[in-house]
Amino acid sequence: MSTWRRAALAMLIGLCPATAAPAFDALSPSLPTNYSPPDGDTEGGLWMASRQAEEEIAHSPRRIADAALETYLRDILCRLAPEYCSQIRVYVVRTPYFNASMMPNGAMQVWSGLLIRMRDEAQLAAVLGHEIGHFLRRHSLERARDLETKTSLLTLFTLGLGGAVAAGGVAPAVAQGASGGAQLAALGSLFAFSRDHEAQADKYGVQLMAKAGYDPAQAAAVWRNLVDEQNASGEKQDGSSYFFATHPDPASRLETLGGYARELGGQQTIDAGQAHARYFAAVGAHLPGFFADELHLSQPGRSEHLFKQLLDAKFAPGVVNYCLGEVSRKRDGGKLSDAALAYYQAALGYPDAPPEAHRAIGLWKLKAKQLDEARQHFTAYLEQAPQAGDRDMIDYYLGLTEKAP
Amino acid sequence: MSRVVFILALLLLTGCEQYQQVKSGRNEVGSFSVTTEAPIWNSVPSGHSPGSLPTWTVDGVTLNSLSFVSGIKDGSPLVTVHDKSKYPVFHSDMLPNEIAELVQSTVARLFTATISRTGELKPLTISGQPGFELEFEFVTDDEVIRRAFVGGTVKNGELQVVVFQAPRMHYFEKDFGHARDLIVSAKLP
Numbered sequence: 001m002s003t004w005r006r007a008a009l010a011m012l013i014g015l016c017p018a019t020a021a022p023a024f025d026a027l028s029p030s031l032p033t034n035y036s037p038p039d040g041d042t043e044g045g046l047w048m049a050s051r052q053a054e055e056e057i058a059h060s061p062r063r064i065a066d067a068a069l070e071t072y073l074r075d076i077l078c079r080l081a082p083e084y085c086s087q088i089r090v091y092v093v094r095t096p097y098f099n100a101s102m103m104p105n106g107a108m109q110v111w112s113g114l115l116i117r118m119r120d121e122a123q124l125a126a127v128l129g130h131e132i133g134h135f136l137r138r139h140s141l142e143r144a145r146d147l148e149t150k151t152s153l154l155t156l157f158t159l160g161l162g163g164a165v166a167a168g169g170v171a172p173a174v175a176q177g178a179s180g181g182a183q184l185a186a187l188g189s190l191f192a193f194s195r196d197h198e199a200q201a202d203k204y205g206v207q208l209m210a211k212a213g214y215d216p217a218q219a220a221a222v223w224r225n226l227v228d229e230q231n232a233s234g235e236k237q238d239g240s241s242y243f244f245a246t247h248p249d250p251a252s253r254l255e256t257l258g259g260y261a262r263e264l265g266g267q268q269t270i271d272a273g274q275a276h277a278r279y280f281a282a283v284g285a286h287l288p289g290f291f292a293d294e295l296h297l298s299q300p301g302r303s304e305h306l307f308k309q310l311l312d313a314k315f316a317p318g319v320v321n322y323c324l325g326e327v328s329r330k331r332d333g334g335k336l337s338d339a340a341l342a343y344y345q346a347a348l349g350y351p352d353a354p355p356e357a358h359r360a361i362g363l364w365k366l367k368a369k370q371l372d373e374a375r376q377h378f379t380a381y382l383e384q385a386p387q388a389g390d391r392d393m394i395d396y397y398l399g400l401t402e403k404a405p
Numbered sequence: 406m407s408r409v410v411f412i413l414a415l416l417l418l419t420g421c422e423q424y425q426q427v428k429s430g431r432n433e434v435g436s437f438s439v440t441t442e443a444p445i446w447n448s449v450p451s452g453h454s455p456g457s458l459p460t461w462t463v464d465g466v467t468l469n470s471l472s473f474v475s476g477i478k479d480g481s482p483l484v485t486v487h488d489k490s491k492y493p494v495f496h497s498d499m500l501p502n503e504i505a506e507l508v509q510s511t512v513a514r515l516f517t518a519t520i521s522r523t524g525e526l527k528p529l530t531i532s533g534q535p536g537f538e539l540e541f542e543f544v545t546d547d548e549v550i551r552r553a554f555v556g557g558t559v560k561n562g563e564l565q566v567v568v569f570q571a572p573r574m575h576y577f578e579k580d581f582g583h584a585r586d587l588i589v590s591a592k593l594p
């Protein structure tokens with residue numbers, strides 16, 4: 001930059017202090033610590049329903065009863081909101097979609113599809129921070145009270161128009177249109193209210209993660225990853241969903257989250273390398289199962305994007321390369337594909353390669369009638385996975401490789 | 406006259422939508438010819454069966470179902486659904502491992518389920534054809550762990566599969582013997 005331009009810029013900054021980054025207007029909790037609501041009122045009812053839901057989650061066959069993983073997630077939550085640590089419980093649920101939610105009583109569920117979409121602990125802290133933001137601001141209670149009010153208003157409005165039609169004051173078609181419009185508007189305002197909560201939880205989440213020492217820029221990164229994945233999926237957004245969407249629109253959300261990060265930046269004290277290692281140690285053992293669930297969804301565009309991102313992040317490269325081979329094979333309609341074979345072979349170059357990579361190559365070679373190679377890979381598979389559930393079938397394939405001339 | 410035709414048509418349609426007991430002995434379902442020893446099965450109206458597949462049940466489809474997937478051609482999904490693009494498709498050169506995966510992915514999507522145990526895959530001869538048997542478990546939206554037993558083969562390039570599924574607790578074991586005998590002894594043209 002030239003001296004003149006630098007001077008002009010300095011002058012502009014000096015003349016226009018308003019152009020500097022605005023100070024972050026921090027949020028504070030509305031939930032008292034160690035709080036428990038009285039029975040009988042709206043909040044007491046919410047907590048009772050939460051306890052029942054928590055009981056169901058705790059005993060769900062989808063729950064991953066891994067105490068170490070739950071403790072790891074709870075430690076992050078306690079780092080984000082230390083004053084509320086004793087009120088928080090975490091349950092990991094095996095469901096292959098991106099979701100986490102916190103109930104008013106402090107019980108949080110984290111879905112497995114979320115865990116495979118995080119690149120490191122900071123991104124996980126961003127999502128958990130968002131959820132704890134809802135908790136600390138008692139959004140469930142506000143929403144329940146708002147719903148109570150709006151449901152009453154909606155009923156009154158519908159009844160009022162019904163009365164007008166009965167009295168012959170309004171043409172029925174007009175009344176129907178007005179009533180329908182009013183209902184849509186009321187529903188829209190219900191969800192708009194929720195969008196306000198989502199925006200507030202976004203802000204609170206970034207605030208909490210920055211205070212805990214995480215890189216606040218990772219909050220926007222989570223959302224950007226999701227938008228990229230959606231775009232890669234080739235699936236069209238439902239045009240009607242925006243009206244009912246409970247989250248702010250992606251572009252403005254990215255911009256807002258990025259703005260918060262700039263206002264709060266420069267406080268990162270958590271070692272990113274150690275955090276990544278902690279994250280991988282907690283989640284790593286579950287990855288093959290979580291990835292298998294993703295593959296069962298039969299959404300090759302989305303899955304390929306996800307696994308390529310994980311590969312770029314050097315996340316379990318043996319397993320991820322194998323999964324990319326599986327995605328590639330399925331995308332090619334199960335046909336023999338050089339791209340799939342290349343991924344399987346790449347997987348075998350890493351110590352975490354799953355035995356299934358050998359099986360996949362074995363199947364490929366058997367179809368291509370390259371029987372010696374098929375035999376080698378099937379044999380390697382059975383050596384590495386002697387308890388495999390398909391052992392008898394692999395033995396059958398081995399028989400086929402021997403019978404041929 | 407037209408009123409009589411209307412009533413007859415209505416009766417016919419109503420008849421189509423009823424559960425009907427399956428008689429003992431040999432029965433034709435899709436491409437399969439199967440033998441039932443005991444009169445325990447009921448055929449399910451197509452509108453009530455998973456994936457609109459020809460399906461039998463003992464206690465109702467939420468408690469057990471025996472679905473016949475027959476004559477699936479290269480490039481087709483296993484089920485008849487509105488949005489076929491969401492379902493993986495069969496290819497006539499698939500090996501049993503790939504068909505097992507195809508069946509599990511179809512079940513996962515059809516029942517909005519998570520496959521909780523991949524289970525066992527073994528060779529099985531069906532109607533003189535080399536085929537496979539597969540057992541696995543899945544968890545559905547209602548938080549019930551279900552177990553499935555599948556027998557299948559590829560004949561003349563078409564996939565022929567029978568799927569028995571029921572909650573793992575009590576219901577699977579209760580009728581598994583009947584279902585397995587029926588699947589193993591199934592005949593194909």
